[in-house]
Amino acid sequence: MPARRSVVIGVDSSTQSTKAAAVDAATGELLAVGRAPHTVTGSAGARESDPGEWWSALAAAVRTAVREAGVPGSAVTGIAVAGQQHGLVTLGADGRPLRPALLWNDTRSAPQAAALADRLGGPAGWLRRTGSVPVASMTAAKWQWLREHEPRRAEAVAGVRLPHDHLTERLAGVAVTDPGDASGTCWYGSGDRTETGGASGAAHADASDGKESAGAYDHGILDLIGLDPALLPAVAPGGASPVGTLTAAAAEALGLPRTVVVAAGTGDNMAAAVGLGLGGGGLLDHPVVSLGTSGTVFAATRARTADAGLAGFAATDGTHLPLGCTLNCTLAVDRFATLLGLDREDALPGGAGGGGVVVLPYLDGERTPDLPHAAGLVTGLRHGTDPRSILGAAYEGAVFTVLRALDHLLAACGLDPAAPDVRDRPLRLIGGGARGRVWTETVRRLSGRPLVVSAADELVALGAAALAAAAVSGAAPVALATAWGTGTGEVLPAVGRDDEAWDRIAGVLSAATPTLLTPGPREPGSPSADGVR
Secondary structure (H helix, E strand, C coil): CCCCCCCCEEECCCCCEEEEEEECCCCCCEEEEEEEEEEEEEECCCEECHHHHHHHHHHHHHHHHHHHCCCCHEEEEEEEEEECCCCCCEEECCECCCEECCCCCHHHHHHHHHHHHHHCHHHHHHHHHCCCCCCCCCCHHHHHHHHEEEEEEEECCCEEEHHHHHHHHHCCCCCEHHHHHCCCCCCCEEEEHHHCCCCCEEEEEEECCEEEEEEEEEEHHHHHHCCCCHHCCEEECCCCCEECCHHHHHHHHHCCCCCCEEECCCEHHHHHHHHHHHHCEEECCCCEEEECCCCEECCCCCCCCCCCCCCCEECCCCEEEEEEEECCCCCHHHHHHHHCCCCCCCCCCCCCCCCCCCCCCCCCCCCCEEECCCCCEEEECCCCCCHHHHHHHHHHHHHHHHHHHHHHHHHCCCCHHHHHHHHHHCEEEECCHHCHHHHHHHHHHHHCCCCCCCCCCCHHHHHHHHHHHHHHCCCHHHHHHHHHHCCCEEEEEECCCCCCHHHHHHHHHHHHHCCCCCCCCCCCCHHHHHCCC
């Protein structure tokens, strides 16, 4: 082992756990990953976590990663945090959290989101100013909920942070965020969508190519929701901006020297994009499909999208990261496998054996298409229907829904999804579903596109590590991650698109939408009340 090896730490602080990746700063080699769990509490739509537990988990995960990497603490030169987006952390005058954080999937703020969406001239006004329409997951809606339900506590707030902001402040002692994570609040405007801004809203230099991306807190929106901009962190130019070094307390907690450089960090989706090499210093307008509990599609682009069906996020490098989300993906299909008594890999296409089974697995309602009151639907059954075809149809229904959102995303970026040069761009497939044979083959069959199945399991942590390394070296993070090769994977050639299956599912969705998929109001706090993720 080289005596002078430089190691950086990328932290993925997600809803359920913290993962800390120890990475060789020169080569991108993943040396070790430390893990520690989080606790999520709440019922009837409430989802909360103690930010103090996030910090304890971060310290434990970092210590484990450094120990298992077999390097001394003195080898660590930089650290960056990528955190779950949208969560509301409220601090008192002593800098400590006043209450547990409201998480992105806390749906109690759905009424506040709906009320906000009607202001500023409706959705079009919000899209013009922030790129997104308020939904329950957005931080602005959570702040409104706190003001309405816990007014005395809201009045005592001396600082408002996102989860990654809070952890970065614990590391470096400075209150700072980045354009990427800030763009998920619905009180930050990016590019020419911004109408008003504060002292932290100067033009941000894109570290990857020197372009300008003007972004700022929107003071008009802050006035609307009664949030003093002085309570918010400063906005760094990008997630790789160095914001300081470890405080004495942080260095002791992590077992690292105080000389470790702390990067501004970013949100988890933005860090995943960096890990995949998406951005101004890498791939632009190349789509990603993530198959997890929910399905997401996103791409780094220079286009400023303004589409109510998308979250108009900023990337952390000065480009944009529009994202579409479906609510029903791997978890919904696994539920069908359980109901049928089958293994999740034991599936046949829905049209196998001359059948025509269609499943729309909208067990939690659906976000894209916007069918919040939907229930799951199965049609086309016969006496001879093979249960494996029903499971295969559930896969098809989930993949169809994600790919339909993908076409919507591409169009919003100014691309024609059917154009040969666009269709020939491989889909980058990530998430837990990307490890499943049936998921992969169903995406290939229904998309007709080549795939790149990412080899890396910890893309968020690796993206954060690239931010840390860039903060130390001054390099552009996306270009650095590209050189590391963290976004590479198995290339699967395109197969002929299954137009018959696509048209069969599309026909059922179109016919069923007015009636079968809108049975009536759902219970308060149902998962479908949440918007993004």
